[in-house]
Amino acid sequence: MTFSLFDHDAPHGEASRLVAFSSNRLDRRSEHRKESELGEALNDPATRYFAITQGRLAMRINGSAPEGLLAADEVAAMQPHHEDAVLIGWDATDAPRIAIPVRMAPDDLPEPFKAIDTRSVYRQALMDEETLGAYALGASLVSWALANRFCGACGGPMTPQSGGYRRRCGACDHVVFPRTDPVAIMLTIDETGDRCLLGRSPHFPPGMYSCLAGFIEPGETMEDAVRRETLEESGITVGRVRYHASQPWPMPHSLMIGVYAEAKSLDIVPDTAELEDCRWFDRSETEAMLANALGEDKASAPPPGAIAHRLMRDWLDWGLQNSRES
Amino acid sequence: MTFSLFDHDAPHGEASRLVAFSSNRLDRRSEHRKESELGEALNDPATRYFAITQGRLAMRINGSAPEGLLAADEVAAMQPHHEDAVLIGWDATDAPRIAIPVRMAPDDLPEPFKAIDTRSVYRQALMDEETLGAYALGASLVSWALANRFCGACGGPMTPQSGGYRRRCGACDHVVFPRTDPVAIMLTIDETGDRCLLGRSPHFPPGMYSCLAGFIEPGETMEDAVRRETLEESGITVGRVRYHASQPWPMPHSLMIGVYAEAKSLDIVPDTAELEDCRWFDRSETEAMLANALGEDKASAPPPGAIAHRLMRDWLDWGLQNSRES
Numbered sequence A, B: 001m002t003f004s005l006f007d008h009d010a011p012h013g014e015a016s017r018l019v020a021f022s023s024n025r026l027d028r029r030s031e032h033r034k035e036s037e038l039g040e041a042l043n044d045p046a047t048r049y050f051a052i053t054q055g056r057l058a059m060r061i062n063g064s065a066p067e068g069l070l071a072a073d074e075v076a077a078m079q080p081h082h083e084d085a086v087l088i089g090w091d092a093t094d095a096p097r098i099a100i101p102v103r104m105a106p107d108d109l110p111e112p113f114k115a116i117d118t119r120s121v122y123r124q125a126l127m128d129e130e131t132l133g134a135y136a137l138g139a140s141l142v143s144w145a146l147a148n149r150f151c152g153a154c155g156g157p158m159t160p161q162s163g164g165y166r167r168r169c170g171a172c173d174h175v176v177f178p179r180t181d182p183v184a185i186m187l188t189i190d191e192t193g194d195r196c197l198l199g200r201s202p203h204f205p206p207g208m209y210s211c212l213a214g215f216i217e218p219g220e221t222m223e224d225a226v227r228r229e230t231l232e233e234s235g236i237t238v239g240r241v242r243y244h245a246s247q248p249w250p251m252p253h254s255l256m257i258g259v260y261a262e263a264k265s266l267d268i269v270p271d272t273a274e275l276e277d278c279r280w281f282d283r284s285e286t287e288a289m290l291a292n293a294l295g296e297d298k299a300s301a302p303p304p305g306a307i308a309h310r311l312m313r314d315w316l317d318w319g320l321q322n323s324r325e326s
Helices: A037-042 A072-076 A118-123 A129-146 A222-234 A283-291 A307-317 B037-042 B072-076 B118-123 B129-146 B222-234 B283-291 B307-317
Strands: A048-053 A056-062 A065-067 A086-090 A096-101 A113-117 A158-161 A166-169 A181-189 A195-200 A212-215 A238-249 A254-263 A277-282 B048-053 B056-062 B065-067 B086-090 B096-101 B113-117 B158-161 B166-169 B181-189 B195-200 B212-215 B238-249 B254-263 B277-282
Touching (some): A037 A086, A037 A096, A048 A072, A048 A129, A086 A129, A096 A129, A118 A129, A181 A238, A195 A222, A277 A283, A283 A307, B037 B096, B048 B129, B056 B118, B086 B129, B113 B118, B212 B222, B222 B238, B238 B307, B254 B307, B283 B307
Parallel strands (some): A048 A096, B048 B096
Antiparallel strands (some): A048 A056, A056 A113, A086 A096, A181 A195, A181 A212, A195 A277, B181 B195, B195 B277
8 A cells, every 4th residue: 555645735835824824934942042032132122022902912003004013112102011021033134023011001002003903903914924923923922921920820920931931930830831722623525525514603794604613622632623513513423534724823822723524414403502503505605705705795704814714715726525435 | 626635544544543542432511511510420429530649540459450430439538629620521321520639649549549640551551542531631631720720810719610621710700721732743754755753852761762743832833833843853844744643642731733744854953952862764663663662672662552653653554655746
């Protein structure tokens, strides 16, 4: 028997490179951090900052060129929490990048600054992909830092180390590392290969349908999480699972793991506590939903950049067939 | 162009089903928990317990049949922390399973109980695969519960909810969910397709080599984590990445994501802070290492059940070729 190791190339190359938040190019130097580096970066005039207030990014809005990376003097006016700053990495010119929570409330930011939530930064394409990837890293680390100011084991105060990539309790020495929550997101295909299963959560924009998804829990494989979540949310039994792409998702710090799943049943029993609708869509319906992405009055798909959009797009473009051998 | 959706079947079926800790069959009912269920389970004579002391499992050792699931009266003598118990699920007969931390130290357990670390429970095959899978879930949740007794946001005490699947701060309402840390573990194959890259950490058993691995960090794709970790640890540049299998790893609560990675360079520059050796091994050497798994005086591979073993075994058995197209 001979199988090919790397024959699964997408026509477009690695699918994970085509989703939003995936293009961070900062050098993390995570293995070789010196304790002095954060302090040095805070004093380096080349350092640029993502300033985060109540989960939103403070952006400089000057005419048509919004800017998410701010200079030290701009951030200083926003009452930064220096003690929870994170040195997220260095750019190609060795200039440091810091993500920092600020105390000033979103509505109190002076002109020309405005606090924008992460979803809007992404949906409205307010940054280039590389900066958006760096922001995903910074937003995740700041959210994690603020949720770990005290030690979960003993309640004592935590002190950041390694530029904020790790936090240690002064009282009991408990150490925590940044958290990343794996989420399975699946485009389930029926046995004909020509229909996909999509659901609608009540908090989606009007008309939008997307892939089912759920957190991978402790003690289960990715594949078992796909089968458990699909069964819980739709009543559909899943057989085989095929990995397609992954995506960092900074709300607050998930890793989306996007797969195709093979339906072994057809009758949908939606979990009405989670979904207000769940249906099979054929290829032409799915094509129309992708074309109307963000449309308000028709069924629509998540926008380009969402891993659900990528799964739907590639299912259509690659002519993916649910082959019957097994 | 036509691609097949589910043509990547292993000769043996889903690889994630063949690794240790992956066979939990308890019904979690995670979507529909009532607050009264943990209390009911603690009073149900059918309930069986995993009792955990300082990260080790209290097992009943009677002759040749070690038992990891204990009855309520056995656990009562070990000073259980009822407040940090987790209702991990129900078995096929609807009997509840609880994982519970106990205060009695490992050395103080009375006959016939003995505290066994998780690695030994697995390596010495002290449980059937299904019980081992349930224990993986319980051990992960107890470890997480003990690391979240206090609120990281404000330092207040946390109260378990949903049978321990969630914890809420009484002071500030901050909620935390169980943590699962995604780890990329990769068998990197050279351009001939006939050699794999393995490393040796100083804390491995004598002679053992394994796949390189590392935590997936916030703000990066799985594929980028594979490339970053491989470059950091070995100096080898990776191109394409192919998903193979996943494995829950309860030390303390990881999700191993096992992949094949395509080397684009040959010269190894090991990270000597992490590895005491890193080398290319050909197919016959790898075959010998798998056969001598756990051997003390020869180079050996991790034991069956480890995802690294699975990656090596399947690379050999499937005749996986590094195809040169594209």
